[in-house]
Amino acid sequence: MILAISWRNVWRSKTRSFVILFAIALGIFTGVFNYAFYNGMALQRINSAISTEASHIQIHPQGYLEDPDEKQFISKAEQLAAQISEIDSVKAASSRFIVQGMIQSPSTSSGIKVFGVQPDKEAEVTNLYSKIIDGAYFEGIKRNPVIIGKKLADKLKIKVRSKVVITFSDKEGYISGASFRVAGIFETSNTMYDGGNVFVRTEDLTNLYGTDATAGHEIAVLLDHSDMVTNINQKLKTKYASYDVRDWREIMPQVSMLESSLDISMYIFMIIILLALIFGIINTMLMAVLERTKELGMLMSIGMNKARVFRMIMVETVLLSLIGGVVGIVMGIVVTLLTAKSGIDISIVAEGFGAMGYDSIVYPVLKVQNVVDVVIMVFITGMLAAIYPAMKALKLKPAEAIRIDM
Amino acid sequence: MNVIEVKNLEKTYNDSEVQVHAVQGINLEIEEGEFTAIVGPSGCGKTTFLNMLGGLDQPSVGDIRIGDTLVHELKPSELIDFRLHNIGFVFQAYNLIPVLTAKENVEFIMQLQGRDKTERDKRAIDLLTEVGLGDRIDSRPSRLSGGQQQRVAVARALASKPKFVLADEPTANLDSKSTETLLDIMEKLNKEENITFIFSTHDMRVVNKARRVVTLEDGKIISDERK
Numbered sequence A: 001m002i003l004a005i006s007w008r009n010v011w012r013s014k015t016r017s018f019v020i021l022f023a024i025a026l027g028i029f030t031g032v033f034n035y036a037f038y039n040g041m042a043l044q045r046i047n048s049a050i051s052t053e054a055s056h057i058q059i060h061p062q063g064y065l066e067d068p069d070e071k072q073f074i075s076k077a078e079q080l081a082a083q084i085s086e087i088d089s090v091k092a093a094s095s096r097f098i099v100q101g102m103i104q105s106p107s108t109s110s111g112i113k114v115f116g117v118q119p120d121k122e123a124e125v126t127n128l129y130s131k132i133i134d135g136a137y138f139e140g141i142k143r144n145p146v147i148i149g150k151k152l153a154d155k156l157k158i159k160v161r162s163k164v165v166i167t168f169s170d171k172e173g174y175i176s177g178a179s180f181r182v183a184g185i186f187e188t189s190n191t192m193y194d195g196g197n198v199f200v201r202t203e204d205l206t207n208l209y210g211t212d213a214t215a216g217h218e219i220a221v222l223l224d225h226s227d228m229v230t231n232i233n234q235k236l237k238t239k240y241a242s243y244d245v246r247d248w249r250e251i252m253p254q255v256s257m258l259e260s261s262l263d264i265s266m267y268i269f270m271i272i273i274l275l276a277l278i279f280g281i282i283n284t285m286l287m288a289v290l291e292r293t294k295e296l297g298m299l300m301s302i303g304m305n306k307a308r309v310f311r312m313i314m315v316e317t318v319l320l321s322l323i324g325g326v327v328g329i330v331m332g333i334v335v336t337l338l339t340a341k342s343g344i345d346i347s348i349v350a351e352g353f354g355a356m357g358y359d360s361i362v363y364p365v366l367k368v369q370n371v372v373d374v375v376i377m378v379f380i381t382g383m384l385a386a387i388y389p390a391m392k393a394l395k396l397k398p399a400e401a402i403r404i405d406m
Numbered sequence B: 001m002n003v004i005e006v007k008n009l010e011k012t013y014n015d016s017e018v019q020v021h022a023v024q025g026i027n028l029e030i031e032e033g034e035f036t037a038i039v040g041p042s043g044c045g046k047t048t049f050l051n052m053l054g055g056l057d058q059p060s061v062g063d064i065r066i067g068d069t070l071v072h073e074l075k076p077s078e079l080i081d082f083r084l085h086n087i088g089f090v091f092q093a094y095n096l097i098p099v100l101t102a103k104e105n106v107e108f109i110m111q112l113q114g115r116d117k118t119e120r121d122k123r124a125i126d127l128l129t130e131v132g133l134g135d136r137i138d139s140r141p142s143r144l145s146g147g148q149q150q151r152v153a154v155a156r157a158l159a160s161k162p163k164f165v166l167a168d169e170p171t172a173n174l175d176s177k178s179t180e181t182l183l184d185i186m187e188k189l190n191k192e193e194n195i196t197f198i199f200s201t202h203d204m205r206v207v208n209k210a211r212r213v214v215t216l217e218d219g220k221i222i223s224d225e226r227k
Helices: A002-010 A014-054 A077-084 A119-125 A150-156 A191-196 A202-209 A226-239 A253-291 A293-302 A306-342 A347-355 A368-394 B046-053 B076-086 B102-113 B117-130 B146-159 B176-193 B204-209
Strands: A057-061 A090-104 A109-117 A132-135 A145-149 A163-169 A175-186 A197-201 A218-223 A243-247 B002-013 B020-031 B035-039 B061-066 B087-090 B164-168 B196-201 B212-217 B220-226
Touching: A002 A306, A014 A253, A014 A306, A014 A368, A057 A226, A077 A090, A077 A218, A090 A119, A090 A150, A090 A202, A109 A119, A109 A150, A109 A163, A109 A191, A109 A202, A119 A218, A145 A150, A145 A163, A145 A191, A150 A175, A150 A191, A175 A202, A191 A197, A197 A202, A218 A226, A226 A243, A253 A293, A253 A306, A253 A368, A293 A306, A293 B076, A293 B087, A306 A368, B002 B046, B020 B046, B020 B196, B020 B220, B035 B046, B035 B176, B035 B204, B046 B061, B046 B164, B046 B196, B076 B087, B076 B102, B087 B146, B102 B117, B102 B146, B117 B146, B146 B164, B146 B176, B176 B196, B176 B204, B196 B204
Parallel strands: A109 A197, A145 A175, B035 B196, B035 B212, B087 B164, B164 B196
Antiparallel strands: A057 A218, A057 A243, A090 A109, A090 A163, A090 A218, A132 A175, A145 A197, A163 A175, B002 B020, B002 B061, B212 B220
């Protein structure tokens, strides 16, 4: 019956309850949707980093990542990639030959990273081909095709079929280079990536560099599922101990950090919201206790012990918090679902985000675990908010409380 | 058999610089089945005396024995439990729980006692029928008149099967007709079921119904008449 009393007491002063419920619901909605928004943003960044840039796992010569010496390459990288792609749970593997160079157009020049890839294999490990916004993915140009990012194309003032000159140091350290013709222009969510990377065919690059076409500095490995990364990474580390095997988290720690920091920021944000709400809840419950001084005095007089009085106020406060919390969470889920398909266009403010690799359209994502966490946090808030009003109630002296004129 | 024995009861308040001797050496024995009115002018110590009888206040000096228990020796937590099982309260302003129906108000105290649902249901309906509210068991206090609410309060006081019922000015807020009805019910319960009632009152209608009238003045008993 204590639950029944508490429940009915919540609705006793409807206006007051609705005001605090609205505040709680709005606060929780803000927190939940804010989380869904940033979670969506971060997931898109992570997915984009994996599917467009890094793949799940990369294999390099030992020490290459710390000091990218072009002379240090895997001589039979193509064969190694083929061997790795046979491993269970590995969807595809592709080798890349990478050099640092310069790209020149009639207007200007720019420092770049040149990726020599096997177009078909590369298309199996990254979705670069799907990011082509003009021209085609290594098609339409027979000799020395190059794929460049939109940002770089804009900078060089070139378009599809434009001729560019790419120069770099060859195997012997001499300047080598050739003219390439733009086959396609890609645009990813990461403008920095688009501005600093170009893709050519491996054989075109290795010819100029002066090495065998099977050589490579990097093998990108794509798995069937993201949740297998740790397991397969470990397996490859053991099997190819002479190489440097790293998963995407190790290669892009700044992207990986998004995963862990997002949860922490979400909890901090939610705690701040709940801290602000807790004062409102305490105030509401204090008013409720004050209004019911006589009733509480009666209850204690007839034999309701302190534990039960405490529990009654605790249950009432938790119910009040949970009702508001659940309404807020439901609102958050509904708005997340409504925007999850269409996305939220933040292109007005997306320029800066693009430089950090974020899309201009964000698709909010809400995880079940986070909803559960919010419910628990609201529950705890309700319990904490109940303590002070309940203590006030317990300090009442029944004989005095019963005689107070309300 | 005595339900209550009070010996040399005193209560002094030291709240301010002035000491107030609200009760000064009261000795009283109340037997089972008595219908007693405690009367006296305002400030004579009626309420303080009743509070001490009900275990809501501690005496400064003296003993209160209810049944076999020395009430003043109980710890606060024991006192709450003692009140729950031994004393029925009827307050001047009814003091029902507004969010509960008449039946739930009566049931509530039995739930605090830990009685099972079937027994609670039956006893609540029986008691409300006995006080003439069998047809209003599902009404909330706001839908009942003052007299009806006070009858629910009497039913609630009896629900715990107390050793006695303490009623603090139970008719003060009632009109004549409601007062008459309430007193008839309490008198009937007293006669037929031998329930002990102790009232504090100014109301002559209550005094006239009482079979024993204890008059207080300045914290002392100045007369104790049995009719």
